[in-house]
Amino acid sequence: MTFTEIIETEEKYGANNYKPLDVVLEKGKGVWVEDIEGKKYLDCLAAYSAVNQGHCHPHIYDAMVEQAKKITLTSRAFRNDKLPLLYKKLNEMTGYEMFLPMNSGAEAVESAIKAVRKWAYNVKGIEKNKAEIIVANDNFHGRTLSIVSFSSEEQYKDGFGPFTPGFHLVKFGDIEEIKSKINKNTAGIMIEPIQGEAGIIIPPDGYLKQIREICDEHNIAFICDEIQSGLGRSGKLFAYEYDNVRPDMVIIGKALSGGFYPVSAVLSSKEYLGVFNPGDHGSTFGGNPLGAAVAIAALEVLENEKLVENSFNLGEYFVSELRKISNPIIKDIRSRGLWIGLELTENARPYCEKLMELGVLCKDTHHTIIRVAPPLVITKDEIDWALERFRKVLV
């Protein structure tokens, strides 16, 4: 099919819930992707941080192919020999003691909410069906019905009601508002330690620490959604490390599979994940041996190639160079690691289109923000290559 035929076919048959840039990708390797005409682009989105390890990483590829030759899916009706190895790897890397494997990020968020609610009733002793979870304005936790029920983005909810009750929105970064919402039914506080979809919004220093203190004081579960911020994107393994805290529950996905296969997980303790009994919750594909083998390899790549450190160091370099671009349309630049939000005073999409013509793929978020989040395997030379294009577009 030609470029035009591909786009026309997609538009004709596909539900219209995305508006992609008109680039048709066929191949990817490391930070580079290639379209059907052989033009190369530097990927500065990294599939929303799912390909932190770079496209088609050979170590993950090998693990996937080797596992696919043996067995791919057993269902959890039977055991498989790979899932326990993933648990061990996660335990060694993160220190958490219990895990719940799922597939998509939204499923893991749903699973965390279910665990916290059950904990609230069975352990904390909240009256049945009264549990409340505090969440932040401008959050992004996925697209299932219960999750969009507590979105503050009108478009995510419009036409999808009725919604799941039991959530309270507070202003992100405002600790006093959290305190004012706490009552005897508060079961959890769930936030993204850095809000990605909202435009790389970093809370004030000490915000997570204060949430931790409130949770300790009132016996409330502190849940961090690290699906996008985690696994090296922020320059730390987890973004919560910037505040020296330890959440009760951490949700990961995206880069957990390096982009090969949907794998997500809830990381927690026996206190919370111990509430599940056989039959309470499940997923046909969750914890399958193919996903587990891929996830182990994806985590190994993070360690072997020191991608967390690379994200920290090269993130500093990338942003310091971007800050040198002097143009009044740049309103703000926010960053942690290789995760940069370039906020403009005007619509960012035309700038993303110009960058695309020059060979850099970025995606605007919330209209005015260009999100720059390349795979963490990027080198300084490749950043310089991208910077040349940013300078051209932002003169």
Ligand SMILES: *Cc1c(COP(=O)(O)O)cnc(C)c1O
């Ligand atoms: C992407 C994302 C999700 C949802 O993950 P899916 O795999 O798309 O369901 C949830 N939370 C955050 C912070 C995300 O970035």
